[in-house]
Amino acid sequence: MHLEDLKKEYDNLQSKYGAKELHAIYSGGCTKNPDICFVFMNPTGKNNAAKMEWNGLRAPWISTKNIWDLFYQTDLLNFSIYSHIKAIKGKDWTETFAKEVYEDVEKHKYFITNLGKCTQIDARALKDCVLEKYLNLLEKEIEIVQPKVIILFGNQVSSIVLKEKISVSKCRKKKFEKKINGQKYSFYAVFYPVGNGRYNLDKAIEDIKYIKKIEGL
Numbered sequence: 245m246h247l248e249d250l251k252k253e254y255d256n257l258q259s260k261y262g263a264k265e266l267h268a269i270y271s272g273g274c275t276k277n278p279d280i281c282f283v284f285m286n287p288t289g290k291n292n293a294a295k296m297e298w299n300g301l302r303a304p305w306i307s308t309k310n311i312w313d314l315f316y317q318t319d320l321l322n323f324s325i326y327s328h329i330k331a332i333k334g335k336d337w338t339e340t341f342a343k344e345v346y347e348d349v350e351k352h353k354y355f356i357t358n359l360g361k362c363t364q365i366d367a368r369a370l371k372d373c374v375l376e377k378y379l380n381l382l383e384k385e386i387e388i389v390q391p392k393v394i395i396l397f398g399n400q401v402s403s404i405v406l407k408e409k410i411s412v413s414k415c416r417k418k419k420f421e422k423k424i425n426g427q428k429y430s431f432y433a434v435f436y437p438v439g440n441g442r443y444n445l446d447k448a449i450e451d452i453k454y455i456k457k458i459e460g461l
Contacts, residue, residue: 266295266365268362269363279461314448320349412435412436
């Protein structure tokens with residue numbers, strides 16, 4: 245199975261749970277044994293790649309600014325790329341620039357995805373029952389990509405993926421292990437660093453730096 249094989253299912257779920265006028269957002273970055281797989285919640289209409297007229301890469305966080313602070317401050321983004329992201333408006337992201345950003349992500353050996361691939365108009369919270377529809381697909385994604393470490397952002401995503409009640413504030417820097425199709429993977433739960441969680445950005449950066457060091461990444 246390949247990542248391309250999952251896209252039809254993501255598109256079907258977009259028609260059920262996402263905005264009808266927007267595309268599903270898939271994933272991007274290093275797809276062959278990355279050091280880290282970052283798992284966020286779900287995309288919003290701020291992502292230019294969700295628009296019907298977009299013909300380029302449909303990856304998370306295109307045309308946004310704040311999340312790239314986290315990647316730059318954890319030594320996972322080239323300064324020139326980061327500077328350009330901070331200098332331009334979201335609407336000025338082009339398909340070519342999005343490709344350049346994700347080529348840099350690939351060079352730094354990480355993979356970015358969301359648990360839910362259904363794009364919403366805004367940052368409304370999705371119910372657990374919707375995100376749970378994507379868990380099996382995320383596990384297939386992990387099987388295909390084979391990351392060394394998986395970082396889950398926020399209580400909701402962490403709880404659904406690990407299938408136990410998670411409070412990030414109580415388990416910072418704690419390694420969880422979970423088997424997917426017989427193979428054991430290492431997971432960490434980290435504070436969600438954007439939107440309402442922006443005030444936790446420094447804690448997320450601290451924890452990711454710790455995880456990289458302890459895991460030898």
